[in-house]
Amino acid sequence: MAWFSRKYKASTHTPDHVKSVLEASVRPPVLSSSSPEREQRILEAGTHMLDLARNHKSGLLSKQFYQDKIMDWSMKDHNFKVQMFRFVDAFPALTTPEMVHDHLVDYMTQPGVKAPPGMDLALKAGGVAKGLAAKTISGQITGMAHNFIAGTDAADALPMLTKLWKQGIAFSVDLLGEACVSNAEADAYQAKYLDLVENLVDTASGWEANERLERDHLGIVPRVNVSIKVSSLCALFNPIAPESSIEDFMVRAAPILEAAKRNGVLINFDMEHFAFKDLTLDTFMHACDTHEFEAGLAMQAYLKSGVDDAKLICEWAQRTGRVVTVRLVKGAYWDFETIHAEQEGWPCPVWNEKWQTDQCFEEMVKVFLDHCPTKAGEGGVKLALGSHNVRSIAAALAGLKERGLGMETIELQMLHGMADQLKYAAAEMGLRVREYVPVGEMIPGMAYLVRRLLENTSNESWLKAGFLDNADTATLLMDPANKGAGIDKQDLYMIAPERHELTPPDEMVGNARPFYTEPMRDFADAHQRGMFEQAVKAAVVPEVENDRTPEQANEMVARAHSVFGAWRDFDPYERARVLTLTAGMMRAQRDELAGVVCKESSKTWREADADVCEAIDFCEYYARLAPKMFNSHRLGRFIGELDELWYQPKGVAVVISPWNFPLAICCGMTAAALVTGNTVVVKPAEQTPGIAKIMFEFMTNALAQVGAPDGVLQFCPSLGETTGAALVRDLRVGVIAFTGSKAVGLDIIEAAAVTPEDQLHVKRVVCEMGGKNAIIVDTSADLDEAVLGVRYSSFAFQGQKCSACSRCIVVDPEGPNGQRMRLFLERLGEATKTLVLGRADDPNSDVSPVIDGEAAGNINRFIESARSEGLTELVGTKDFPEITIDDLIAPHIFTGVTETSTIYTQEIFGPVLAVIHAKDFDEALRMANGHTYKLTGGIFTRKPTHIDRAKREFRVGNLYINRGCTGALVGRQPFGGFGMSGVGSKAGGPDYLMQFVDPRACCENTMRRGFAPEL
């Protein structure tokens, strides 16, 4: 989605050494520029095509499209466009005229939006007029969709395909679809593709022959051409596990490829998001290596890897003697890729500037033309241009000329509903022209429609420049290299710390830049994946006995107490350095640490990686915040009166950490206590002392490097009931940082409140407890997102995160058996059944064993209680292959849940989800709030007023809108709840450290005999 501002402000805080790194990133284009002769040829071919197109009478769709009322308004007002396109995205979910009107009013009354004349009256309509207004807007949107979508299915689209053929235009049919989230949906896609491949041929074979469309320089070109999306045939198409993804894909693809071979149909593999790119290339080559069929592949020039990708495919084709067609496109997901890369902190895979994409397109054309087979029997690539840009097309035509190749060597492909004049012009020029014709229902079609709307209205769009803005020929055909003047915009990830400024920079801390979250591993990258795999294999969990006795704990507190004064008075910047040194050590061994987490706590790859990243983040973040707390801050500017405020550490801290974030939380609490000058005794969870020991060793090493006194940090692996209990009751302890269950948390709070005579202070307890988190799925939710968001939030790490979703509240005004409820449950159920159960160190696994036998026993008792209370088991053990791994519990989803059901009220800490029905949004909010826990919550909705209400009324510590409710990031989503979820401030937030210090204030009278220095 493109609701993203591409503008950013350079930070004023960029330090010099950072500036030099950033300046180095302004690199000259890697792509070569054109010669004057070549430019002349391009100009000639392009001018000819443009003249033909502009004079063409029969296809004025492009112009008409812009004249459509909604488009006209969108072009004139950016704010209107944003809200209108958002409304279009939500539109298919709106099933009644009231909903349509309501949502339209919501979107059009957003700040900064001015409804155009005509529409403003419709918005104010009441009664019958409301229905009329809804009908009008519905008609307009459906009309726009019909511009781009040829029919609901192949049969519906056939008259259009026949008409196109008669007009001298071939086709490639594409199935529009929802995201494929389950095996059942992948099976359904397979059936539809098979239907196309088997049945289109019958009709097409009756069409008149057309030499231009059916023959290239090597021979026959198939009439029927079907485009498939690899991710639609494999619900778990996932680069983290490439082999099994390809295997699973081939199970469904093989019959399609066989049918295609039998029927002489070309199968084109579309290209999707960058994360799938390498896997799609591998899948395509594998399919070609194992099956004889007419094969096509879309490749994207907006990728920085475009030229290398082109060479890879060409070399493979020549080596294997295979002839394939490559449809070269620029790429449909530029906004998404840019946004996603920034969110992840990864290098952006797409070019920053449009001219670079255009230039890369031309470079890739050269590569493909150089590898075009010239005679039958030779392997190589036949080029199809997927572009509406006459400059890009003309560059390819010039390339043909330069190589003495004929027009029939290449093909021109364009989208249905776009640039009709160009299609006819190209046909007149003798080119083979093919339309990409999407078929499908309105709901899945909307995402496609929104992409087309964005493409057509983008200021970067050649079509808009050519057909709406009527730019002159020279500008339209200009060499892209001349547009860029050799300057590339900086990649956002390079300036991320300064751009976001999550903390102020401090020249004395770390790399002197503001804090920025540690980017997680990109498992689509074979190198990163390979390194991680090796590290996980080699990881050995340190053996640690939880055998420290209360007496030993007593000694540890005594030592910690004795060195407190020295650590309290230590240079705060040196204390911060302990954290940045620790972060550095963890970063240097990131994958190894993740391997230990994976093995010790059964976290799957991604979860283990995230755990380590979060630990690094806590160190880097708190290191930047702490030192300034110990400077005195002057309050006011009174003459003769110096008012100051500063902080001092509390004393001995006891850290009691949980097993579910065995490194991150242990490290976060310890780092916070240490950097604020407290001495610390760490008692890790009994299940995960191994990774805690590594953390302790890193920190001890860092402490030694800064010359800290011995005893500042001590490690106390032990049992909670005995040694843990003794630690929290020790009179010398000033602060206890605890994360864990409500029962233990409340016990600690109670114990800490006891103040014997000889205790000199009141203890502070920083306490994070559980959650019973709810996600609301509203009537206008995007189900693709909601299903995946609820599934991940409920079952990632086996539902053992305190933020995990365990209650899902589905709004359906039609009742518990209403259409929305059924559709959501069907998709969620099937999506969940598709999850893979297995060992955590196997990258294929989505769900691994729970932490131990005791936890498994508890979870199973809850599952039994749900059954005995008569709830419906939508998903359970029966739906998964039998695997004998200890403590492995399949995801469970129960429906028919009421507000008194045990699994609805009790915290479970396992893969059990209770789904409950709400008749409207008010009831959903009431239910969501109706629990004593107040940790996280989520809502999937596309109604702006419901988003606003949720922000105000859904009272939880961390609210997530239109995304899953887990995965808080340090500095970006400070984490923590209230109610029975905790008493502390938010971990990873700006005021967390305050809990480890006491404030001190001083007022000095600086006046002497009526004289003060300031006067």
Ligand SMILES: Cc1cc2nc3c(=O)[nH]c(=O)nc-3n(C[C@H](O)[C@H](O)[C@H](O)COP(=O)(O)OP(=O)(O)OC[C@H]3O[C@@H](n4cnc5c(N)ncnc54)[C@H](O)[C@@H]3O)c2cc1C
């Ligand atoms: C037949 C056909 C099949 C297609 N199949 C696929 C497919 O499988 N996968 C896929 O991803 N797309 C596919 N597309 C969509 C295609 O990517 C877009 O339609 C195409 O990018 C539009 O390019 P253009 O040359 O027509 O227009 P132009 O206006 O010249 O180019 C627009 C394109 O430039 C790029 N761009 C825009 N802004 C910037 C910027 N600031 N910096 C860098 N680049 C920028 C984007 O890719 C944008 O789409 C297909 C298109 C056609 C015609």
